[in-house]
Amino acid sequence: MQGRFHLYEGYSLCKVTFPVRIFKLLGVETLIVTNASGGLCPDFKVGDIMLIKDHINLPGFAGQHPLCGPNDERFGIRFPCMSDAYNKDLRKLALEISQELNYTNFVREGVYCMVSGPNFETIAEARMLQILGCDSVGMSTVPEVTVAKHCGLRVFGLSLITNKVSLDYSREEKVNHEEVLEISKMRAEHLQMMVNTLIARAHLLDEGINVN
Numbered sequence: 656m657q658g659r660f661h662l663y664e665g666y667s668l669c670k671v672t673f674p675v676r677i678f679k680l681l682g683v684e685t686l687i688v689t690n691a692s693g694g695l696c697p698d699f700k701v702g703d704i705m706l707i708k709d710h711i712n713l714p715g716f717a718g719q720h721p722l723c724g725p726n727d728e729r730f731g732i733r734f735p736c737m738s739d740a741y742n743k744d745l746r747k748l749a750l751e752i753s754q755e756l757n758y759t760n761f762v763r764e765g766v767y768c769m770v771s772g773p774n775f776e777t778i779a780e781a782r783m784l785q786i787l788g789c790d791s792v793g794m795s796t797v798p799e800v801t802v803a804k805h806c807g808l809r810v811f812g813l814s815l816i817t818n819k820v821s822l823d824y825s826r827e828e829k830v831n832h833e834e835v836l837e838i839s840k841m842r843a844e845h846l847q848m849m850v851n852t853l854i855a856r857a858h859l860l861d862e863g864i865n866v867n
């Protein structure tokens with residue numbers, strides 16, 4: 656996909672995730688998601704690439720969930736397991752690739768949290784998310800991943816840390832969307848390289864071939 660739909664644009668989560676079901680019907684087996692997010696983990700720097708290990712579906716806690724409503728059994732079961740949403744083998748492969756590409760000083764692993772947006776976090780909200788165990792926060796991805804997991808797609812996710820989320824009332828810098836775009840442009844080639852290499856090697860995992 657070139658771009659995506661967001662909840663904050665006014666689309667229902669059913670519409671936001673519709674393309675994922677189309678992918679499934681087209682025979683797609685693996686969904687690779689990328690996004691931009693704000694770093695909450697104190698160790699993260701702007702420009703880091705975070706391999707998404709897990710997520711927190713904050714809108715889902717409040718009933719904004721793409722699988723609410725009658726379950727379409729053609730896609731998946733009523734109560735899907737979500738404890739292994741991000742495929743372990745692909746994450747391991749991505750870590751190995753980041754070593755080969757000499758990217759280790761800016762590749763991390765962590766937990767992504769979705770909020771609805773469109774405003775960026777207040778300091779109190781950011782502190783709360785950090786306490787909850789979130790390493791980064793953004794306004795997308797989780798609905799698509801949830802629907803992908805529901806219909807049995809294998810998922811791999813990368814989040815680019817485009818800014819540090821303000822956790823301190825004395826900090827003067829303010830996050831803005833221009834910064835998000837600028838950092839995304841700066842890291843675009845590294846992200847492309849990681850994804851391209853991963854795609855080139857992922858099928859070897861399916862065939863049970865040692866990728867090292």
Ligand SMILES: O=P(O)(O)O[C@H]1O[C@H](CO)[C@@H](O)[C@H]1O
Nearest residue numbers: 689690691793794795832835
């Ligand atoms: O998650 P993506 O769409 O990559 O982008 C993130 O960056 C935008 C805010 O700057 C929001 O859309 C947020 O979700």
Ligand SMILES: Nc1nc2[nH]cnc2c(=O)[nH]1
Nearest residue numbers: 691692693792793794835
């Ligand atoms: N919610 C949220 N989304 C983002 N997308 C990019 N940076 C951020 C951020 O700091 N907060």
